[in-house]
Amino acid sequence: MKLRLQLFEFEDLPWFPKVIRAGMMDYLRFMISALGTYRPIVPLLLAALRHTGSARVLELGAGAGGGTAGVLRELRATGLPDARVCLTDLYPQPAAWQALQAANPGLDFEPTTVNALAVPAALPGFRTIFSAFHHFPPTAAEALLADAVRRRSGIGVFEGAGKHWAELLLAVTVLPVAQLLITPLIRPFRFSRLFFTYAVPLIPLFTIWDGCVSILRMYPPAQLLALAHRADPAGTFTWQAGTVRHWWGPRVTYLIGVPRGS
Known part of the structure; x- marks a missing residue:
């Protein structure tokens, strides 16, 4: 599918209720x-980190931190x-991040707002963005990559x-269907998540649309690649893009850029 439609996702809208956004995340x-989901890209990320000489990953647009702990464990192992x-x-x-931090050595977070298009110099590291790059229209997506190039920070x-x-x-x-089945298992427990999944099913409905x-x-x-160039x-960077297959069938799409000569 080569077609790309900008459309909109509810979770991007400033007025969207935080409790619904949190439940979706x-x-x-x-x-x-x-x-x-992101296990197949660990070898690619590991090679990029070795190339740049960095052991610190700065995740942009982290949401609730989905998959991050697993990627960190795989990198360490x-x-x-x-x-x-x-x-x-x-x-x-x-x-949500405090629970991940408590269970995963090496994971921390920045509690204040961070704009992925202008990352503060005080936050160094190899930049990654998981499951969120599609939120950015072409002009903003290009600006996000250009900010990494400007700082000579590798990006995935x-x-x-x-x-x-x-x-x-x-x-x-x-x-x-899976969402309805697994919601009671999600931690930390929130009554609001149950209420807006079963009593007033806003979380599933908005999840279907945004998905x-x-x-x-x-x-x-x-x-x-066109955006990167x-x-x-x-x-000044070396870029590669492609897909890798996940163990249960679907593919993960990726773009990786590292500074030349690093």
Whole structure:
């Protein structure tokens, strides 16, 4: 599927209720972590970190931190024992992040708002963005990459899908059923999450819409490379993009850029 539609996601809207956004993010974190969605990109990320000589990952647009703990554990187990991850977001979720921090050595977070298009110099590290790059329209996406180029900070963009029509079908059939089944298992427990899933099912309904739109908004590898080359007109970075297959079938789309000569 090469078509990209900008559309909109409810979680991006400033007026969208925080309690609903948090419930949606908690569900995504649980599913991404349980399925190990980003495990296939660990070798790519490990190679990029070694290339840049960095052991610190600065995650932009972290949401509720879905998959981050698993990626950190894999990095530490496969050749980078001192790896660290710092979570950041335009809408920080310290309550969710504190639970992850307590259970995962090497994971911390920035509790204040961080704009991925202008990351403060006080927050160094190899930048990553998981499941969130599609939120940025082309101009903003290019600016996000250009900010990393300007700071000579390596960057990895990872989307937990391969942009196929079958994934849209999955988003409106299997995943909503799974959400209803697993919501009582999500921690930390929140009564609001149960209320807005079963009594007034706003969380599932908005999750279906945002999930479908996420796939339609995704940039395929060729478009990711085009954005990267516009953000780096002098060619000071080495860029690669593609997809890797997940163990249960779907693909993960990625873009990785590292400074030349680092």
